[in-house]
Amino acid sequence: QCSTIFTGQTTYSTGSSPNSVVAADVNGDGKPDIIVANYGNGTFAAQATYSTGSGSGPYYVGAVDVNGDNKTDIIVANSGSNNVGVLLNIGNGTFLTQTAYLTGSGPTCVTAADVNGDGKPDIIVANYNSKGVSVLFNTGNGTFAAQATYPTGTGPVCVAPVDINGDNKPDIIVANYGSNNISVLLNYYRFADCILFI
Numbered sequence: 001q002c003s004t005i006f007t008g009q010t011t012y013s014t015g016s017s018p019n020s021v022v023a024a025d026v027n028g029d030g031k032p033d034i035i036v037a038n039y040g041n042g043t044f045a046a047q048a049t050y051s052t053g054s055g056s057g058p059y060y061v062g063a064v065d066v067n068g069d070n071k072t073d074i075i076v077a078n079s080g081s082n083n084v085g086v087l088l089n090i091g092n093g094t095f096l097t098q099t100a101y102l103t104g105s106g107p108t109c110v111t112a113a114d115v116n117g118d119g120k121p122d123i124i125v126a127n128y129n130s131k132g133v134s135v136l137f138n139t140g141n142g143t144f145a146a147q148a149t150y151p152t153g154t155g156p157v158c159v160a161p162v163d164i165n166g167d168n169k170p171d172i173i174v175a176n177y178g179s180n181n182i183s184v185l186l187n188y189y190r191f192a193d194c195i196l197f198i
Contacts (some may be wrong), residue, residue: 013124025072027093029051050074050095056081064112064121065089068144075123077107084110084125084134088142101144104130113161113170114138116189124172126156133159133174150185 011161025031052058057080057105068071071089076098078085082105085098104127112121122136125147127134136144155178161170174183 025170026159028071028091048094050079050087050098050099051075052085053081053100056083058085058086059107060109062110066112066121066123066138066144068120068140075110075112077103077110077125079106080110080127082107084123084136085166086123086142086144098102099143101147103127103134103136103147104132104149106130107134109157109158111159111161115161115170115172115187117169124159125163126152126159126174128155128157128177131156131178133172133183152176152183153181156183 056078058076059079060077062075063072064075065071066075067101068088069090071091072097073089074087076085078100082101083100083102084107085100087098088096101123106127106129107125108128109126111124113124114120115122115124115130115135116137118138120140122138123136123144125134125136131154132149133156134147134149134186136143136147144187150172152174155176156174157177158175160173162173163169163185164171164173169187169189171187172185174185176183
């Protein structure tokens with residue numbers, strides 16, 4: 001019989017009410033960071049904080065190179081201010097001030113995938129209060145076009161891009177907390193009508 005054994009936890013201080021975490025190499029040393037510099041010995045430096053604006057309510061964080069410079073940038077769903085923040089990595093584990101892009105109401109989850117086939121990661125956001133998904137298309141220089149919106153079930157809380165129908169285009173799966181179902185939006189470079197699975 002096999003068993004999986006984990007060591008005891010090691011904790012690190014954060015700001016109040018952490019809700020989401022992502023690990024990525026943000027300073028180019030080949031070691032995963034938790035959005036702070038990694039000493040390489042299993043410990044982390046004191047946190048570095050970046051403002052997303054007063055009352056913004058950062059709810060979910062993602063890491064992706066949005067501007068093609070081989071540095072991991074940060075994307076944040078700001079639920080209180082109804083936007084997505086993009087913080088560009090300047091190469092030494094620090095980030096520029098966020099640029100905010102409007103989303104639907106109550107963004108709760110953010111991820112990225114190249115949905116229009118141009119080789120650049122686009123931002124996908126679940127908007128809890130407005131019952132939909134926003135897609136912000138990447139312009140190629142670290143900025144994004146205004147959102148395109150697609151309806152979902154009630155209370156979407158999470159999105160996942162995956163090729164459902166085998167056409168080599170990322171479709172969007174949405175978990176709908178309020179309607180107790182998932183939505184699948186098929187990608188035809190303009191998403192098809194939402195299909196609900198109960």
